[in-house]
Amino acid sequence: MKTYLPPKFIVERDDSRCIRCEVCVNQCTFDVHSYDTEDAELKSHEENCVGCHRCVVFCPTEALTIRGNPLDYRENYNWRPEVIEDIIKQSETGGVLLTGMGNDKSYRIYWDHLVLNASQVTNPSIDPLREPMELSTYLGQKPDRVEFGSHGLTTELPPQVKLEVPVMFSAMSYGAVSLNVQESLARAATEMGTLWNTGEGGLHPKLYKYGDNTIVQVASGRFGVHPEYLNVAKVVEIKIGQGAKPGIGGHLPGEKVSAEVSSTRMIPKGTDALSPAPQHDIYSIEDLAQLVYALKEATNYTKPVAVKIAAVHNSAAIASGMVRAGADIIVLDGLRGSTGAAPKIIRDNVGIPIELALASVDDRLRQEGIRNQASVVIAGGIRNSGDVAKAIALGADAIYIGTAALVALGCTLCQQCHTGKCAWGICTTDPWLTKRVNPDIGARRLSNLLRGWSLELKDILGGMGINALESLRGNRLHLRGVGLTDTELEILGVRMAGS
Amino acid sequence: MKLKELSRINNFYHDDKVIDACSIFGMMDTSGNRFSGKPVVEAIANMHVRGNGLGGGFAIYGLYPEYANYYAFHIMYLSREGQAKVEDFLRHKFHVIDAKEVPTKPTPGIVNPPLVWRYFLEVKVEESNGQSEGDYVVDRVMEINTKMEEAFVFSSGKNMAVFKGVGYPEEIAEYFCLEQYEGYLWTAHGRFPTNTPGWWGGAHPFNILDWTVIHNGEISSYGINRRYLEQFGYNCTMQTDTEVVAYVVDLLIRRHGLPVEIVAKILAPPFWSYIERCSPKEQKLFRTLRQVYGSLLLNGPFTVIIAHQGEMIGLTDRIRLRPLTVGVKESVLYLSSEESAIRLVSPDLDRAWIPMGGEPIVGSLGKPLKPEKASVAEIKSVRKC
Numbered sequence: 001m002k003t004y005l006p007p008k009f010i011v012e013r014d015d016s017r018c019i020r021c022e023v024c025v026n027q028c029t030f031d032v033h034s035y036d037t038e039d040a041e042l043k044s045h046e047e048n049c050v051g052c053h054r055c056v057v058f059c060p061t062e063a064l065t066i067r068g069n070p071l072d073y074r075e076n077y078n079w080r081p082e083v084i085e086d087i088i089k090q091s092e093t094g095g096v097l098l099t100g101m102g103n104d105k106s107y108r109i110y111w112d113h114l115v116l117n118a119s120q121v122t123n124p125s126i127d128p129l130r131e132p133m134e135l136s137t138y139l140g141q142k143p144d145r146v147e148f149g150s151h152g153l154t155t156e157l158p159p160q161v162k163l164e165v166p167v168m169f170s171a172m173s174y175g176a177v178s179l180n181v182q183e184s185l186a187r188a189a190t191e192m193g194t195l196w197n198t199g200e201g202g203l204h205p206k207l208y209k210y211g212d213n214t215i216v217q218v219a220s221g222r223f224g225v226h227p228e229y230l231n232v233a234k235v236v237e238i239k240i241g242q243g244a245k246p247g248i249g250g251h252l253p254g255e256k257v258s259a260e261v262s263s264t265r266m267i268p269k270g271t272d273a274l275s276p277a278p279q280h281d282i283y284s285i286e287d288l289a290q291l292v293y294a295l296k297e298a299t300n301y302t303k304p305v306a307v308k309i310a311a312v313h314n315s316a317a318i319a320s321g322m323v324r325a326g327a328d329i330i331v332l333d334g335l336r337g338s339t340g341a342a343p344k345i346i347r348d349n350v351g352i353p354i355e356l357a358l359a360s361v362d363d364r365l366r367q368e369g370i371r372n373q374a375s376v377v378i379a380g381g382i383r384n385s386g387d388v389a390k391a392i393a394l395g396a397d398a399i400y401i402g403t404a405a406l407v408a409l410g411c412t413l414c415q416q417c418h419t420g421k422c423a424w425g426i427c428t429t430d431p432w433l434t435k436r437v438n439p440d441i442g443a444r445r446l447s448n449l450l451r452g453w454s455l456e457l458k459d460i461l462g463g464m465g466i467n468a469l470e471s472l473r474g475n476r477l478h479l480r481g482v483g484l485t486d487t488e489l490e491i492l493g494v495r496m497a498g499s
Numbered sequence: 500m501k502l503k504e505l506s507r508i509n510n511f512y513h514d515d516k517v518i519d520a521c522s523i524f525g526m527m528d529t530s531g532n533r534f535s536g537k538p539v540v541e542a543i544a545n546m547h548v549r550g551n552g553l554g555g556g557f558a559i560y561g562l563y564p565e566y567a568n569y570y571a572f573h574i575m576y577l578s579r580e581g582q583a584k585v586e587d588f589l590r591h592k593f594h595v596i597d598a599k600e601v602p603t604k605p606t607p608g609i610v611n612p613p614l615v616w617r618y619f620l621e622v623k624v625e626e627s628n629g630q631s632e633g634d635y636v637v638d639r640v641m642e643i644n645t646k647m648e649e650a651f652v653f654s655s656g657k658n659m660a661v662f663k664g665v666g667y668p669e670e671i672a673e674y675f676c677l678e679q680y681e682g683y684l685w686t687a688h689g690r691f692p693t694n695t696p697g698w699w700g701g702a703h704p705f706n707i708l709d710w711t712v713i714h715n716g717e718i719s720s721y722g723i724n725r726r727y728l729e730q731f732g733y734n735c736t737m738q739t740d741t742e743v744v745a746y747v748v749d750l751l752i753r754r755h756g757l758p759v760e761i762v763a764k765i766l767a768p769p770f771w772s773y774i775e776r777c778s779p780k781e782q783k784l785f786r787t788l789r790q791v792y793g794s795l796l797l798n799g800p801f802t803v804i805i806a807h808q809g810e811m812i813g814l815t816d817r818i819r820l821r822p823l824t825v826g827v828k829e830s831v832l833y834l835s836s837e838e839s840a841i842r843l844v845s846p847d848l849d850r851a852w853i854p855m856g857g858e859p860i861v862g863s864l865g866k867p868l869k870p871e872k873a874s875v876a877e878i879k880s881v882r883k884c
């Protein structure tokens with residue numbers, strides 16, 4: 001069938017700069033560039049280009065420019081080019097449209113409507129270059145009070161996990177991303193005193209040594225879950241849902257299930273790894289409690305158990321149930337949470353913005369007097385330390401970043417994760433491509449990112465006249481809203497700027 | 500908001516925090532001897548410029564020895580109707596042992612004073628529904644302060660009381676004839692609010708049961724301190740950060756039964772880097788306190804003097820962004836924003852020093868201070884040669 005899809009991008013090559021080195025030919029995984037030996041000329045199959053800019057960055061003479069194809073259809077606010085092209089794709093394939101990364105639609109980003117406070121005159125701002133500034137935080141269940149006996153403190157806390165910086169790396173499974181990516185994450189987390197998350201694909205033996213900075217995930221497919229896996233970790237996370245695809249399971253295509261992936265996931269090589277939509281032993285909240293306690297038993301009550309859900313309409317009530325079911329950490333993954341592969345229609349339409357979910361969950365847990373019983377971690381579209389500070393002020397204990405971490409490794413959000421052809425070598429298991437992420441360099445880039453954010457967070461705290469993270473956590477008086485409705489302000493628990 | 504209620508709003512602009520800077524002074528004879536407030540008034544008046552005349556107040560302990568077993572309520576009224584309603588309520592909930600107007604005298608600078616009455620009360624056990632006496636009294640005070648218009652409880656402890664209002668502290672002292680009272684522990688406060696027209700109830704000290712707090716500073720962690728306390732049933736009605744301190748102390752000391760030294764480590768905890776250098780036992784203690792009570796860390800510049808029966812505690816934030824000087828003269832402990840105020844009333848101190856940020860200074864009847872004069876005299880004689 002002749003495709004009616006026009007090219008999305010235009011590839012421009014400045015022939016006066018091109019030295020025929022063929023770097024672009026080798027770097028592009030979507031077969032855009034080719035070298036015609038007879039004419040000594042480079043050609044472009046623009047229709048294949050996904051706009052990842054790998055070739056642009058690696059062309060030694062900066063001969064390449066990738067531009068969006070203007071696609072000037074007759075203007076129509078309802079029938080935008082994306083809508084037309086999705087219909088074309090489906091009419092040619094008859095299938096579910098798949099995509100990668102997070103929701104890219106124009107839903108309101110509340111972070112951009114929240115502003116932070118700073119001290120002026122009546123109290124001094126604190127200079128982080130001259131005074132201590134504390135970003136450490138502990139995740140885990142806390143009692144409401146401590147008790148003392150005749151020999152001092154008698155209270156024993158349930159297991160707590162220390163984070164030197166309140167930013168962790170979100171779940172990205174081996175198979176979805178490469179081992180080199182996971183190693184980069186694990187090493188950066190270790191260096192920076194934070195945690196990375198295995199995702200649902202098991203833990204490669206090579207990475208066991210980073211166990212003290214590892215969160216292992218137990219998801220509906222139970223891939224690679226065994227006692228050693230659970231016990232090597234610092235935190236065990238039960239994955240109920242994911243912001244990019246609430247209510248939907250996972251599908252790792254057989255082509256990505258290499259020998260290594262197959263042994264780590266404990267499934268035959270080349271078979272599709274299917275994660276069912278629900279966990280088939282959790283059909284209700286008391287079932288969740290059973291799994292939480294099964295995992296606590298399996299790890300001898302030495303590790304906090306986290307439960308991760310996608311932020312959906314009644315997250316607040318669900319979160320309350322999760323705390324009561326014994327979860328030590330609640331993870332909320334918002335509307336903009338990313339994925340290695342999801343049905344586009346789900347990614348773009350299901351779930352709620354993380355800012356609103358966080359605000360209502362934190363409120364609800366406080367109203368019920370159980371906020372101390374669990375830490376709250378959020379994920380989904382956190383872009384910079386400003387977002388982190390705002391999330392903490394809304395009530396989060398810590399933040400997961402996924403996309404931001406991948407961007408640090410080269411990702412430009414071309415949304416081709418599901419194809420396995422990632423030109424940046426991130427979201428693929430093709431050995432020729434995974435080499436593109438060197439764990440030495442990857443770990444350095446990720447550590448640098450966290451280091452930069454830490455310095456910025458210290459500046460933000462100091463500016464507010466606060467020198468410990470816990471004084472910002474849930475402190476919504478340090479936030480003001482700009483351009484929000486009364487209802488939005490009410491849900492966020494934040495006042496309008498100027499008031 | 501009805502117009503008439505404006506007179507009982509501490510924070511006119513509803514921005515939750517009263518931003519203020521202040522003078523604070525505390526004086527306690529740890530041997531329990533009662534003394535007149537004269538030196539206290541002199542000392543706080545010496546720090547006149549630290550206030551702006553929009554609030555002054557005093558707390559006195561050991562004040563009513565003849566009624567030591569009864570709750571002494573000092574209640575402010577904006578109208579006779581308000582008084583009638585509250586007195587009705589008091590008679591219903593308590594045995595009223597005595598009720599009198601607090602003596603005052605016309606004082607220049609004090610305008611539009613409310614009525615202030617003093618009651619000695621005993622809890623009606625049959626009304627308390629098995630609640631502890633403390634909780635019962637706290638609830639009744641909250642009821643009066645939040646539900647009854649035109650009335651506000653200045654203080655509600657035994658053998659102590661709070662005198663406060665809008666004016667400079669020395670004017671308040673004159674107005675309430677404080678020269679005629681004696682106590683073994685006095686605290687005093689002069690206020691410099693930047694954003695409020697001033698309301699009598701909004702002056703310091705803040706009180707709940709026999710706990711009082713005077714405070715110089717702005718608590719930048721107010722938002723989370725308040726939300727944390729709300730989980731334990733405290734409603735911060737007065738919209739000041741000082742109120743938060745009073746409730747934190749009530750929660751930690753009265754309800755959670757923690758010793759004062761531990762409470763100081765919660766309000767102004769050691770830094771993580773310091774904790775790491777402590778002995779394993781201390782590490783565990785400090786870490787646990789920060790993990791459990793992190794939301795009660797008072798962050799931002801503050802000095803507080805917290806007092807209750809038999810004890811006075813001075814504390815600054817952990818990097819000491821507001822001043823506190825300690826003076827000792829025989830069994831008397833002085834706490835003050837400025838050393839000059841102490842020297843004015845006790846020129847010949849045994850010792851004066853500035854405590855470290857976050858280091859609590861505790862004066863207690865249980866551990867009276869030993870005279871140190873001898874050694875100081877020696878130093879002096881050396882200097883003379």
Ligand code: SF4
Nearest residue numbers: 028049050052053055
């Ligand atoms: S490398 Fe990326 S940007 Fe360059 S041509 Fe290929 S798909 Fe397009």
Ligand code: SF4
Nearest residue numbers: 018019021022024059
């Ligand atoms: S990488 Fe650049 S210089 Fe090399 S062949 Fe491609 S366009 Fe030409």
